[in-house]
Amino acid sequence: MSNAYLNHLSDREWEAIKIYFEVDYSKGGRPIKHTKRELLEAIFYLLRTGCQWHYLPKDFHHWKTAYTYFKKWKDAHLLRKLIII
Numbered sequence: 001m002s003n004a005y006l007n008h009l010s011d012r013e014w015e016a017i018k019i020y021f022e023v024d025y026s027k028g029g030r031p032i033k034h035t036k037r038e039l040l041e042a043i044f045y046l047l048r049t050g051c052q053w054h055y056l057p058k059d060f061h062h063w064k065t066a067y068t069y070f071k072k073w074k075d076a077h078l079l080r081k082l083i084i085i
Contacts, residue, residue: 009041020078034061042066043073 014037021036042060045051056063073079 009037009044017082020081023076034065036069039066039069043070043079046070 018037021040039061042056043066045060046053046056046066051057053063053067056066060066070079
């Protein structure tokens with residue numbers, strides 16, 4: 001992934017929140033190809049820029065992968081927990 005698009009979630013910040021991402025919210029399917037940190041970076045990019053899902057830069061993941069995890073984490077109220085932190 002190109003550094004041009006990263007929100008630069010620091011290692012310290014990731015260490016503080018990664019425990020929330022250790023729970024598997026999936027209902028099966030293929031193994032994840034990207035780290036949860038990378039997926040979160042893609043979601044942060046979209047939230048920061050207002051970019052549409054379909055136009056997520058190719059340096060991230062396929063937009064559908066990022067959206068799928070966004071939806072899973074949103075439904076599990078995980079993103080709300082991050083806002084509180």
